[in-house]
Amino acid sequence: MTDAGHHASEPSxxxxxxxxxxxxxxxxxxxxxxVVDAVVETYERDVGPLNGARVVARAWTDPxxxxxxxxxxxxxxxxxxxxxxxxxxxxxxxxxxTVHNLVVCTLCSCYPWPVLGLxxxxxxxxxxxxxxxxxxxxxxxxxxxxxxxxxxxxxxxSSAEVRYMVLPLRPPxxxxxxxxxxxxxxxxxxxxxxxx
Amino acid sequence: xxxxxxxxxxxxxxxxxxxxxxxxxxxxxxxEPWEGRAFGLAAAYVDATGVGWAAFRAxxxxxxxxxxxxxxxxxxxxxxxERLVAAPA
Numbered sequence: 001m002t003d004a005g006h007h008a009s010e011p012s013x014x015x016x017x018x019x020x021x022x023x024x025x026x027x028x029x030x031x032x033x034x035v036v037d038a039v040v041e042t043y044e045r046d047v048g049p050l051n052g053a054r055v056v057a058r059a060w061t062d063p064x065x066x067x068x069x070x071x072x073x074x075x076x077x078x079x080x081x082x083x084x085x086x087x088x089x090x091x092x093x094x095x096x097x098t099v100h101n102l103v104v105c106t107l108c109s110c111y112p113w114p115v116l117g118l119x120x121x122x123x124x125x126x127x128x129x130x131x132x133x134x135x136x137x138x139x140x141x142x143x144x145x146x147x148x149x150x151x152x153x154x155x156x157x158s159s160a161e162v163r164y165m166v167l168p169l170r171p172p173x174x175x176x177x178x179x180x181x182x183x184x185x186x187x188x189x190x191x192x193x194x195x196x
Numbered sequence: 197x198x199x200x201x202x203x204x205x206x207x208x209x210x211x212x213x214x215x216x217x218x219x220x221x222x223x224x225x226x227x228e229p230w231e232g233r234a235f236g237l238a239a240a241y242v243d244a245t246g247v248g249w250a251a252f253r254a255x256x257x258x259x260x261x262x263x264x265x266x267x268x269x270x271x272x273x274x275x276x277x278e279r280l281v282a283a284p285a
Binding site: 012014015017018019021022024025030031032035036037039040043044048085086107108109110117118121124125126159161 | 225226227230232233234235236237239240241242243244245249250253256257260265266268269270271274277278281
């Protein structure tokens with residue numbers, strides 16, 4: 001990644017700003033480019049929604065784990081080896097036949113990195129941040145999600161210290177599936193709540 | 197399952213991005229190398245200085261509020277890191 005600035009054309013202004021910032025921090029002895037490389041690689045390759053999908057699949061198949069997850073999300077994901085920055089106060093929100101949860105960060109982009117990785121572009125957009133609270137059903141409809149009128153929609157703003165993930169309903173007809181077979185059924189959008 | 201797996205956002209974030217670019221569970225993490233660099237710089241800085249993500253986040257919230265609506269997200273991220281680095285300890 002250290003040669004990411006080698007373009008055939010001139011670097012753009014934002015690329016120059018980032019490169020200047022890196023040079024400054026390296027010169028001050030605060031960081032090394034190797035550490036930055038490692039961070040980027042970790043988030044590109046190892047940390048992502050598959051972690052959260054594993055947590056959900058475990059909760060679907062192990063009632064005791066489900067109870068622990070709902071009681072203390074941070075500790076429960078730690079049981080599966082997940083944790084770190086932005087996961088210190090994780091709360092799992094349980095969808096039920098009568099309740100649907102939707103997660104947003106109205107001020108910036110707070111997001112439970114250890115279980116979902118980095119947020120998608122739309123999660124960080126002004127439109128999503130503004131509209132998820134004001135008209136959650138309309139936002140979900142744009143993802144193809146129609147929540148029946150008799151289901152209560154609850155919107156959770158992550159802008160405090162707490163990070164949220166949604167524990168979706170287990171899909172009907174999956175009673176025979178084990179944890180490993182359930183993992184691929186869980187998507188990032190389920191765990192944000194834009195998909196039910 | 198495709199609607200969930202392909203990161204189907206209202207703004208079609210994956211439009212125009214060539215196939216074969218690495219994605220994680222359907223999601224492209226960084227659209228351009230400088231975005232990943234900016235993210236990695238902030239993470240390394242926060243970790244090395246012990247300043248804490250809360251301090252960075254405060255600058256990020258302010259930067260997003262200050263910059264014009266529609267400014268690319270990671271530009272706000274760069275702005276926030278510049279402000280954090282410039283702020284008195």
